Amino acid sequence: MVDGGRKWFLNGAGFGDHEPLEIRADERVRLVMRNESMMFHPMHVHGHTFALSGPRGTGIRKDTVNVLPMETLTVDLQADNPGQWAVHCHNIYHAELGMTTVLSYVA
Numbered sequence: 001m002v003d004g005g006r007k008w009f010l011n012g013a014g015f016g017d018h019e020p021l022e023i024r025a026d027e028r029v030r031l032v033m034r035n036e037s038m039m040f041h042p043m044h045v046h047g048h049t050f051a052l053s054g055p056r057g058t059g060i061r062k063d064t065v066n067v068l069p070m071e072t073l074t075v076d077l078q079a080d081n082p083g084q085w086a087v088h089c090h091n092i093y094h095a096e097l098g099m100t101t102v103l104s105y106v107a
Contacts, residue, residue: 008089011047014098021087026104027079029103031087035067041094042066043073045103047085050077064090079105 007014015102023029030053035041042064049061053074088100 020102020104
């Protein structure tokens with residue numbers, strides 16, 4: 001078992017145990033990030049920038065946002081960079097233990 005058996009999940013599964021998040025070119029994509037732990041999670045999206053939506057406001061474009069313990073954040077991005085892009089926690093040991101997924105462009 002890795003790291004004493006601990007795992008971190010996105011959408012209820014560790015990396016490799018779930019399907020990528022399928023998106024289409026030019027689509028407006030909303031990601032809801034819910035942190036159900038007591039740890040901070042700096043969530044990073046490769047290949048795109050996003051704007052915060054909801055209570056924390058909109059405006060500045062980011063590629064990483066800190067999701068506080070027991071917090072839910074919503075971000076909006078424009079799918080304007082086709083490819084396969086990682087979405088993961090920037091605490092690398094969280095990413096290595098499963099807190100990673102892929103934005104996958106489909107036709």
